[in-house]
Amino acid sequence: MSGGRPTVWLEASGLEVRYGDRVALHPLDLVVPGGTLLAVTGSSGSGKSSLLWALSGGLRPSAGTVGVDGSVIESREQALRAGVVLLPQAGGLVSTLTAEENGLVGVLATGVEPAEAGARVVDALAAVGLDEERRHLAEELSGGQQQRAAIAVLLASRARVLLLDEPTSELDAANRQRVLAALRAEADAGCVVVVATHDPEAAEPADAELVLNEGRASWARPLAAGRPA
Numbered sequence: 001m002s003g004g005r006p007t008v009w010l011e012a013s014g015l016e017v018r019y020g021d022r023v024a025l026h027p028l029d030l031v032v033p034g035g036t037l038l039a040v041t042g043s044s045g046s047g048k049s050s051l052l053w054a055l056s057g058g059l060r061p062s063a064g065t066v067g068v069d070g071s072v073i074e075s076r077e078q079a080l081r082a083g084v085v086l087l088p089q090a091g092g093l094v095s096t097l098t099a100e101e102n103g104l105v106g107v108l109a110t111g112v113e114p115a116e117a118g119a120r121v122v123d124a125l126a127a128v129g130l131d132e133e134r135r136h137l138a139e140e141l142s143g144g145q146q147q148r149a150a151i152a153v154l155l156a157s158r159a160r161v162l163l164l165d166e167p168t169s170e171l172d173a174a175n176r177q178r179v180l181a182a183l184r185a186e187a188d189a190g191c192v193v194v195v196a197t198h199d200p201e202a203a204e205p206a207d208a209e210l211v212l213n214e215g216r217a218s219w220a221r222p223l224a225a226g227r228p229a
């Protein structure tokens with residue numbers, strides 16, 4: 001579904017997030033090559049969302065930089081142009097559109113032809129097990145179905161860096177496996193996939209695991225060193 005995308009690398013350099021005096025993320029250096037599924041774990045309030053929002057260009061860091069392929073990202077617009085997408089913790093579907101329409105809105109907005117956009121959305125909804133519900137209004141879907149539909153919207157965008165905040169929090173075991181398999185496939189297609197989760201089972205298939213503890217990062221399982229050739 002997601003082949004053919006050039007490989008990418010995501011970099012954070014001295015990345016720090018503060019809210020007033022509170023340090024949510026202490027300075028972090030990170031290089032994540034395409035092909036990587038990275039889990040970011042840690043207890044509630046440890047800084048996972050702050051890291052993802054800063055990586056997405058949607059939260060201006062108090063220090064440091066984010067880069068994609070060596071270019072500094074300073075805004076959401078720049079991030080989108082570089083192929084960086086974020087699934088926030090609260091999914092972000094338009095409740096009065098169908099699952100399919102939610103996907104189409106996102107893909108068509110990037111200038112993709114309607115037939116291609118439609119095919120991508122159908123593929124993405126199938127990958128998360130929502131083929132039969134694709135014409136249901138988002139507000140008629142269960143919490144877990146809404147979460148999977150929001151993930152499908154992200155998959156259909158064919159982004160290069162996918163940042164997902166607690167993407168499996170509403171899912172049963174079978175659907176969690178389905179979603180993790182779809183994210184694995186994105187990484188295998190050359191993308192960077194970063195999943196923030198406090199679910200150990202969601203972190204288990206990741207290539208590497210970064211743990212945050214009161215905003216300080218350490219590796220539970222380190223990334224393989226180096227950048228892609």
Ligand SMILES: Nc1ncnc2c1ncn2[C@@H]1O[C@H](COP(=O)(O)OP(=O)(O)OP(=O)(O)O)[C@@H](O)[C@H]1O
Nearest residue numbers: 019022024042043044045046047048049050051198
């Ligand atoms: N907008 C904000 N203003 C002030 N403090 C904030 C803000 N957002 C987050 N924080 C604080 O920053 C710290 C990190 O929060 P963050 O949401 O990044 O953690 P998290 O690991 O994603 O938590 P959870 O798993 O509960 O979503 C917390 O102490 C939180 O209270």
